[in-house]
Structures are given as structure tokens and as C-alpha cells.
Amino acid sequence: MVFLWNNYKMNTFTDILREHNLKATPQRLAILHIISKYGHINIDSLYNEIKEQFSSISLATIYKNINSMTDEKLLVEVKLPNTKSVYEIIKEGHAHLKCEACGDVEDRSIDTSVFSKISNEHHFKVNHSDVILSGICKNCQ
Amino acid sequence: MVFLWNNYKMNTFTDILREHNLKATPQRLAILHIISKYGHINIDSLYNEIKEQFSSISLATIYKNINSMTDEKLLVEVKLPNTKSVYEIIKEGHAHLKCEACGDVEDRSIDTSVFSKISNEHHFKVNHSDVILSGICKNCQ
DNA sequence: CTGGGTGCAAAGTATTTGCATGAAC
């Protein structure tokens, strides 16, 4: 699914924001657009990219919005080893493959049966899983 | 394996530090002792606990040591959702179960075949895995 | 119109750095 900077998708993000009790401001739409363009992004890169459209946007606005969207479960923070966190639009169960050479992060679907197994064996009710595999990607090998 | 504050174990940590090109200072031995006592700990708790033995220890010393021991692959940082990172002595493949109610973090061994599968299918050479399952632990249910 | 959002500047937190002294080996 590719998100484009057009009316159809802007309306989609508008709707999504409203469903999450957030007003659809141009800054928020731009944040969502950029995140969906890259899949996941860190605060600094997001700030740099969004400044091209909103030259006077404040870093505080970025932080406030990332936090409110995260609180409303629209975004999720992915904490990565040896790098800054990235943020992405929430979606279900996938692993992150982080290349230690080029820094690139890919999403991969994952068989979650291991987790339900742990869940059952240890009577631990799993609500959310974070799986990050660090290594060397295909291109860098 | 239980680590105790006795000569045997202190010598062990002394050796481990030297094997990692680090001098075995009392502060470092205390840090390792405390980490092994709890399994994993965040910077603030570590600082508070270590002050009981070294009342004048500096936070900078904690940071420097955690960083050097992490650089030398003696410790590893575990980044957790919605909480500060904890540090633990490096050991192989285990998942972290983090209780969203009481905040406790448990280690569980994990079947890594899923990861080798991803590895093979996507030609990604996995060096390290971080698996964090967030949910509700047995006691808090 | 009303409530929430934005941008700025300032305040907080967290982490790192420089340097003189001191300890490990």
C-alpha cells in the first residue's frame, strides 16, 4: 500500500486522526505522510523533512504530536539498539530487521506462535511484542 | 547461577573485566555485582544502590563504566517500551517479558528457529535478537 | 465561537566531556 500526497490519502489520514480524537492539522497530516512514505523515521529526520514544507514548524510541535499520536495508539515507537528510536504507524505483529552496516530497517511478518507458547507456558498475557533482529542485510553482505 | 558478594565471585568478575581489557576497579566490581543480583537494572536504580557502598561515586562514573562495558560486549542495553533501558550481563538468546502492571521484567529462553527462518528466507544474517513481550504477568492477572 | 494546536522561549532531564587527582597493574 503506497501513500501519496493526494486528496484521497489526505482524507484518509484526516479520518484516522479524527477517529483518534485528534484534530487534523496540516502539520499532523504532513507528519503522517512522511512516516508512511518511509515506513518509520526518527525525530530528527522527520523534523528536517517536514521543514521543507513548514519552514517555521517547531521541534516542540513534532514532539507534542508524536506523543499525542502515540498516546492515542496511532503511532508506535520502535526502540532500536545503538540508534535513535523510530516511529511508525501502528500495525500488527511484525519484526524489524536492522542492518548494522547501512542502518536500514525493514519490516518482516513473523510467526507469532512462539509468543503464544511462552504466553501459555508462563501464564503471561502478551499484549504487544517488539522483535528486533540486528545483523547484516542482503545488500551489505 | 547465583552471584554472591564473596571472593570467588569477585575474582570471577575481576577476571571477566580483565578479559575485556578493563581494569578491575571496586566501582566496576560493585556494578557487576548489583547487575547480577537483579538480572537487569536501570541507571538510576544502579546509582542509588551503589551509593550505599560508595557514597561519593559519581553518576558520570556509572555512565562511563556502563558505556565501556557495553562497548567491550560485557553488558548489553535492553531498551524497553515506556520505561528506561536496563542493562544486563550479556548472555545468549532470551526474551524479556515486561509486565505493564508491575513493571517487572523476566527473562525467558526462546526458540530461535523463527529467526533462522527469517534469516534464510530474506538473506539477512542475524547477529543479535531483541525480543520484548509486553503484557500482564502471572501475579498481576 | 470554543477547544485544542502551534511556535517560541525557557525549563527539565539525561548523558557526555575535560581535567586534576588517584588507583590498578
Next chain:
DNA sequence: GTTCATGCAAATACTTTGCACCCAG
């Protein structure tokens, strides 16, 4: 004796907050 570690204070980096103004609904 050398080299590296410690502890302090200062610097830097990162994130949040307060407030006046503004815009989405």
C-alpha cells in the same frame, strides 16, 4: 612509573512545559 579510572563541574543533547496567538470543527 604508566596507563587508565574516578569524581567533580561544566557542557551538550534531548524532551517537556508555559503561554500568547491561531485555526479546525
